[in-house]
Amino acid sequence: MSSATQFLGKAMKDETSSGVNVDRRKRPKQPRAVGTVEAITEAAKQIILKEGYKNLTTNRIAEVAGVGVGSLYQYFPNKQAIIKALIEETVFRAAGKVRTCLRMLMEVPLEPALHQIMTMLLATYRENDFILFRILDQIPELKEFPQNLSVEIHTHSTNLAFLEQHQAEIVVSDLPTSLMLIERTTIHKIECFLAQDPPNITEGQFIDELTQMAVKYLTR
Structure with a gap:
């Protein structure tokens, strides 16, 4: 042989x-x-x-x-390793877009900056909906890896720097914990919105609601 x-x-x-x-x-x-x-x-x-x-x-x-x-x-x-690589590549590209957006908005006031960020996040996740949200459900061998295959892990430090840059507008004292809650809530809401495509709310309204949710939490 x-x-x-x-x-x-x-x-x-x-x-x-x-x-x-x-x-x-x-x-x-x-x-x-x-x-x-x-x-x-x-x-x-x-x-x-x-x-x-x-x-x-x-x-x-x-x-x-x-x-x-x-x-x-x-x-x-094997094919599972190829899919893991595909997810990694998709996550890295999406995270790069998020970091670039955040850096561009460091000097923009909090509410309009968050509105642009939410708009960009929805567009990015819509473009990569299946790969970022649904593909792991079909591949049991990758179930143990999702904690390493998420956009927020690769953008967390830049997300935190963004909040620190806007600290004068923010009243919450524990920024890392607040950021974690905002990240998880925002991604979950986007996932649900893309999966359900609710007829009673437009994309613009959804982005407005996401923005207000984050602004009110940070500045309450």
């Missing part, structure tokens, strides 16, 4: 074993390798959105990505 055949056989065994490894085998360094990995994760995303997770296989991902399955297994041991 060739070394390549042995490698692929081990990779496929990893995918079907009961203890699924969801870590990457290695991270790409060269531009071509980065492009290959990006094609793999994008292919996984398109298959899930169009065909459903039940139709997601490493062979199908490689086919849609236009790469050999051997190349796929160089970076990922």
Whole structure:
């Protein structure tokens, strides 16, 4: 048996074993390798959105990505690891947008700044709704990782700096605790709004309510 055949056989065994490894085998360094990995994760995303997770296989991902399955297994041991990488990439991009927005609004008064932040958050989560909110429900092997795969974890320090910058307008004394409550409440409300798409409230009204909720809590 060739070394390549042995490698692929081990990779496929990893995918079907009961203890699924969801870590990457290695991270790409060269531009071509980065492009290959990006094609793999994008292919996984398109298959899930169009065909459903039940139709997601490493062979199908490689086919849609236009790469050999051997190349796929160089970076990922199984489809669960690919999905974890996809979620990580989505979270990092979304967190980057949030941090950029916060930095631009540091000198803007609290209420209009929060209104812009809530608008940006809703748009970002709407764009990535399935990946950020719903995909983990379909993948039991990733259930233990959501605490590491959330936008607020990667924006928390910038969120806190934003509140500290507006401290003159804020009356709550424990900013870290208040921030945690605002983060969790805001994300939960956005998740519910996107899932339910309520007919009795417009997107503008929803953003206004989110803004007032945060402003009143911070300045009560």
